[in-house]
Amino acid sequence: MTNPSNVVSFASQHGVDCRSCHLSSLCLPRGLPLEDIAELNGIAQPLAPVRKREALFLQGMPFTSLFAVRSGSLKQVTTTETDEYLVTTFFLPGELAGLDAIAEGSYPGSAVALETTTVCELPFEQLDALCMRVPELRQRVYRNLSQDVHNERLMLRLLLRRTADVRLACFFVAMSARFRRRGYSPYRFQLAMSRGDIGNYLGLTMETVSRTLARYQQQRLLDIRGRDFHILDLEALTRFAEESGRRGVNG
Amino acid sequence: MTNPSNVVSFASQHGVDCRSCHLSSLCLPRGLPLEDIAELNGIAQPLAPVRKREALFLQGMPFTSLFAVRSGSLKQVTTTETDEYLVTTFFLPGELAGLDAIAEGSYPGSAVALETTTVCELPFEQLDALCMRVPELRQRVYRNLSQDVHNERLMLRLLLRRTADVRLACFFVAMSARFRRRGYSPYRFQLAMSRGDIGNYLGLTMETVSRTLARYQQQRLLDIRGRDFHILDLEALTRFAEESGRRGVNG
């Protein structure tokens, strides 16, 4: 129904200008020696903007590059053999898309822009070559990868036994942390994804998401205007996400 | 409550005899040249049996080795920061435990024997050294790893939106496949884990597992005697696991 897109803009089809792409906001180079960062920047190719509903890469495409999000946002969606449409990740500015393709050799889902989005391409061969010379970077890439994977696995297992309330609280706490880490306000942000996307990501229906948000609004935890979110009580939200709402199984 | 164990038998505390451990049933060496398999066998150290409720390795221990299960079975359990007890994996004979520690550098959960269990230790340094010389093996290890991770992520996302019926059907279909792949009967097997463990693994309560199994019994899909499972209609079970029982979100 919400087909990823017929109109696809592959990375390779984008105009690439030769100036380097500024990566300083990306978590990857944090704390690396300056000259290494410079080299990293030299590899990064800015791409023309990906527009809403267009795909940055498609599920099944051979893995060639990572992509650093500079502005905008994307969702990663996987279609299963049984034709289910699963939102598996969101990518925010400063984050790295494509990490989970390294292992597979091909992208395990399509990255669809939720709004007009600009990215830098990091051709993996070059990154890999650079990694050879900069062991810290290599470590960082793999740690980044394994950390992501580990976090997600654990989060999924936790989600599996939480109520809708708690799932959403977790979602907002996590989002808040992601914005904070990148230097944006952890209390006020816009999310370009629909209620349906959020629900799909958390294993809930759109309606449940909507109702739960309304409740949060009443309880003065969040102030929500469409896709504008204002966290009023992060502390309480965090407590709620961590402490309560376990279901099934003796603690 | 079911504490992993106070009495722990670390790999290093086990008596190790010097004869090599027969790995032919393991999936890892499938299709490798014979001389490589021989080398692999040379690395593998048989350990003294791990008894029920004892741990093969503990969550947080630095990663040193993979373990090939020869007989018996284990569950991997992770304790979260919020003190939740999550069953994340089961290891059956012929399978490899510890893969998910490679990335982390330490074991992300404890491997607790569900019954008396024998394993071979594969010290990773040696395995890694061997990998240097045998690129196919290296590929195989990493593919094995990434495949596991990928499968599990997808499975978790799917579980997130399935009914209890379907989760259990998936579980048995998967178990059946695992037994088949290792050369055991895919229709009749014993599972040493409790209903509680299965429930925890699938994000369900013990009671729901029990009731659902009773229903399957009535429907002549399975014949169950305690922890003895006999799949009567694998075909139907598979259809059930794949086709039906989606919840939430428009297909």
Add this chain to the structure above:
DNA sequence: CGGTGCATTGACAAGGGTCAAATGTTGTGG
């Protein structure tokens, strides 16, 4: 202005969690 898609809200039913009790099953000490 009449679509098309997103969001909210209500009514309703069912799936499955919780609590509790009954019934096996396993393990241990005598």
Add this chain to the structure above:
DNA sequence: CCACAACATTTGACCCTTGTCAATGCACCG
């Protein structure tokens, strides 16, 4: 080998959470 304790499983009753269906309100767009 028995008796008893500890644990695992099954089953029942109840009701909360959340999915389903449906109607309505909003926005954006041609």
